[in-house]
Amino acid sequence: MSKTETDTTPAADRGGPHQPLIIASGLKKHFPVRSGLLNRQTATVHAVDGVSFEVKKGETLGIVGESGCGKSTTARLLIGLIELDDGSIIFDGDKLGSDISLKELRRGVQMVFQDSYASLNPRLTILDSVAFGPKLHGLKDPAGIARNLLGRVGLDPDRFAHRYPHELSGGQRQRVNIARALAMSPRLVILDEAVSALDKSVEAQVLNLLNDLREELGLTYVFISHDLNVVRYISDRVLVMYLGEVVEVGPVESIYETQAHPYTASLFAAMPSMDPDNRTEEPPLAGDPPNPINPPSGCRFHTRCRFAEGVCASRKPKLATIGGDADHLAACHMHDAASGHSLALKEAAE
Amino acid sequence: MFAYLVRRLIYVLPVAIGVSIICFLLVHIAPGDPLTAIMPVDATQEEQAAMRAAYGLDKPLPVQYAIWVGKAVTGDLGKSIATGRPVADEVFAAVKNSLLLAFTASVIAFPIGLFLGFVAGYFRDTLIDRAVTAFAITGVSVPNYWLGIVLVIIFSVTLGWLPSMGAGPGGSGAWAWDFAHIKHLILPSVTLAVVPIGIVARTVRALVGDIFSMDFVQALQAKGMRPLDVLRHVIRNAAPTALSVMGLQLGYLLGGSILIETVFNWPGSGFLLSNAIFQRDLPLLQGTILVLALFFVTMNLIVDVAQAAIDPRIKRS
Amino acid sequence: MTLTADQADLAEPVRKAPGYWSGVFRRFLKDPVAVTCTVIVLLLILAAIFAPYLGLNDPYKASMIKRLKPIGYPGFPLGTDEQGRDMLARLIYGGRLTLFVGLVPVVLAFVFGSTLGLIAGYVGGWVNTVIMRTVDIFFAFPSVLLAIAISSALGAGIVNSLVSLTIVFIPPIARVAESATASVRSLDYIDAARASGGGALTIVRVHVLGNVLGPIFVYATSLTSVCMILAAGLSFLGIGVRPPEPEWGLMLNTLRTAIYVNPWVAALPGLMIFITSLCLNLLSDGLRSAMNVKD
16 A cells, blocks of 8 residues: 555544444534624524534434525534534544544544535645645645545546646536545545535536445545435435424434424425325425524424424424334424324324 | 614714824824924923923823814814914815815716716727727826816916916905806816716726626516616616715815815815925814815715615615 | 556656636736836836936936926927926936835835735634724725825825825725635635634635735736825925925926926926826736636
């Protein structure tokens, strides 16, 4: 193995195979809204409000939800681009802030952004963009690492290394962004709508590349998207967010089979199907999500939920296991026999 | 809208305070003692100290500033060292003349600038556009104090049609709307109008050109709207920016006419200012600059509020 | 897996794709107006620098008999001024101070203004508030008024003119720099660089500067024309360069009294200011369109 090869292999596993790579608990981010005469803080956007989840080693966790539900904010919290207001992140057993520093975390976690053009410095050749991180960390032969990675993501370094971003197609640029993320030899890569802006055919190629890289390099992905088909294709587990909260999480087959939370159900109902026999009967979700400045009380979805009852407005449901699957959790009073929701009682009676 | 107005007014306050601090400090960054101009050369130490105390110059700077501002707010800007008259009176009389000049120049400049800019924007990349662009860039490049001299050479010295100096027969005196006075107004106001013509024309050309290339205009044209009606839509979209540029230019004309007023001996604030400079009449200098700058701040405020009133996009935020 | 071929490749010099600036240069050269204006400005600067070697008359040598001679007078191709000094020599020598005081403040303001704007735009928060609100206060003065106010307080002189004009042009450049930096700051590649562990200074150097200096530079060149006119204007008012130095604004002022005797000679210094400022404006326009081209 050559020198450059070793530099791109992931850092050593510390906690063993059963230690989750990421344990995020109670993540909170509130953005102040300033207005009025003295520019005082008059309101708070509850962008991410108490989000907890785990990412197991080697898996791909898909995060889905409408725009504005806090998906991207969660991603940026995971990599420390914005500061946590509350909550903790444990990376392979090491707590951020006490066991490892932000700088150390960032060596292990990298991110690919949605806008392939805005995420590359237009004045740098793609070689320089990819080599920036390795150079910064004083690795040997950053240009070699970059060329190697470009080859790995399917861009012949001899042809592409010295091009500028505007000379590449969207798919090629996204490959560069993937190479740049890999240049830091991360163990977790966050893909924030990374294929959403690509043409369908290019999207498939990039998804396949991501799958290959995951196997080759033993990577773990957090895959954020609003495209349920893509999420199904790439993810092992899916996390559904609504207005800054987790409403449902579970293995991909389980969730795509039965949606426990009415919000998840309506999301899937809106998913276009190729099969004419499989047309959705359910009415699509009406209206826009409520303003995250003043999120609804109780279950945040109750304002748009067909099954909403008094308890939904007054009490916040907790994430709890659904049916027989211990990995499938949802936050809905209908699945909690003790909630007092009429449908929950019925379910319990059955 | 009301909240915007109030916020904008409150925002002006620190700017106005900053402006007054700069004007106050002008006297103190001046080399030498502010009193040397009026102090007898053979003044003794005691006399100097007494003078200093009389003018409040023995107090610490912040105290002096507070006293100065306190008086300025009540309209007392001190006394001119050269004439002994209250600075406020001098400035007020001069600003009236400057305003006359600035308004006349605006009346000349804005219609011409708007027209040229609109035509150039409408006929973008044609010969007309290029001619207007060339004219506009010449307008913004010309040193207007020189243009004033050239116009004097042509219309006063060579042709003898127009007077070259003052605001009326016999120099300054009171302004009157008669032919003799208006003749004095022509050369300085035309000179002053050239730069804003260029700036307004350039801005409007770019604005109109951009709007014409926007999707909504093409949609209007595609659905068969008559060109004149399309034009109405374009004008409505160009109006807020065009108005704000003109408003700012009016402010610039008042503050920037100093050189022109010097060329034409026009008894305005600029002329007053250059006299104050020559006689090192610091209270007069300070007062004139303060009044002009505050006028400019007010002008900006009016432009912003007016723009908010006609531009629906600003109202909402 | 062997990577020897790749690594052997690295030893060879790599072909650099044509960079951004060479593209700008190529486009600029295709603009005949901008190129002509650049040549004129360069000629004016060169003539001013090498004035002593051009075989001109002594620009300071006065003569009572040869006062205010017209253009084309034998021995004085552009006539003489009110003290009988050679106009041609004085106009060329005059370029030295005029161009110096007309251009240097913009360069200084570019340095200070960009720095302030970059800091304000990149750091944000209260640092931004302090810098930009201060800038707002200076913005409350029309530039002519501010230049005259500071110059008249400081008194005449070259250094004082440089100082006051620099102060005049820092605020507009800082504003442009701040907004350019703030918009680049919000782009994903800055976040990507931060995620790679880059410190603020490194990110500014590698990722911000290259993307904001261009627009700031173009904006600064558009100010040179105004600065020239203002600098000469200060001398015209008697608060810039001191006599007997040849300087276009000052010459225009002293020759004003001669407009009844020899009007066209009196207009010459102003014509020089006009030509220079026009060329600077056209040059800046050419640069702007050469740099705005997006692929």
